[in-house]
Amino acid sequence: MAYRHIDSQSNEISLPVSKVVCIGRNYLDHIQEMNSTVSEAPLLFMKPKAALCHMHEHLGIPTDKGDCHNELEVSVLLKSPLKNASDDEVKDAIWGIGLGLDLTLREVQAALKKQGQPWERAKSFDNSAPLSGFVPLSKVNNIDDLRFNLTINDEVRQQGHTKLMLHKIIPLIAHMSSIFSLDSGDVILTGTPKGVGKLSPADKIAASLDGHLTVKTEVVAE
Numbered sequence: 001m002a003y004r005h006i007d008s009q010s011n012e013i014s015l016p017v018s019k020v021v022c023i024g025r026n027y028l029d030h031i032q033e034m035n036s037t038v039s040e041a042p043l044l045f046m047k048p049k050a051a052l053c054h055m056h057e058h059l060g061i062p063t064d065k066g067d068c069h070n071e072l073e074v075s076v077l078l079k080s081p082l083k084n085a086s087d088d089e090v091k092d093a094i095w096g097i098g099l100g101l102d103l104t105l106r107e108v109q110a111a112l113k114k115q116g117q118p119w120e121r122a123k124s125f126d127n128s129a130p131l132s133g134f135v136p137l138s139k140v141n142n143i144d145d146l147r148f149n150l151t152i153n154d155e156v157r158q159q160g161h162t163k164l165m166l167h168k169i170i171p172l173i174a175h176m177s178s179i180f181s182l183d184s185g186d187v188i189l190t191g192t193p194k195g196v197g198k199l200s201p202a203d204k205i206a207a208s209l210d211g212h213l214t215v216k217t218e219v220v221a222e
């Protein structure tokens with residue numbers, strides 16, 4: 001099925017499919033595992049429409065470009081446009097939250113970093129952003145108090161908590177909207193905690209947002 005935004009009960013959400021805006025280096029434990037440095041201004045990058053797919057249907061990874069890594073992240077779906085937005089305007093523009101994978105070709109990324117080149121070749125390929133359904137914001141008590149985790153073949157690989165973000169969700173989106181306009185239907189991926197690692201075909205994946213949703217899927221060679 002072509003990608004459409006869906007809620008956690010798999011009902012279609014009537015918002016356009018648009019771009020994905022991502023932040024890198026938003027959790028200290030991940031910065032440390034990568035031997036990266038804390039960036040003062042958020043490190044931003046984008047994925048195009050063709051990166052989107054449904055996590056429960058499709059976890060296809062390229063197998064001819066080196067290791068493809070999991071990065072499980074809290075996702076945010078916008079229902080209205082934002083430009084130079086205040087925190088309150090951001091809150092009003094959020095449809096809901098879910099989970100997304102920022103699939104990353106780690107060896108390609110390392111080569112790009114070395115050459116000082118942008119990351120699209122490593123992060124913005126087709127189907128590089130498998131998403132869960134979205135939970136309406138009204139069902140979320142506190143967006144800065146969300147636990148999430150990823151298991152691979154029943155072993156915990158990633159555990160995150162949104163209170164540990166260096167740039168919290170609402171001010172982060174406000175900042176993004178000061179750099180480029182955000183549109184209704186845009187998805188924000190809010191950064192990965194530690195535990196990134198290689199995915200292999202036939203890996204069984206479960207991604208959970210505590211109290212809200214779990215998605216089970218399996219990795220296949222693209």
Ligand code: ZN
Nearest residue numbers: 071102191192
């Ligand atoms: Zn990421």
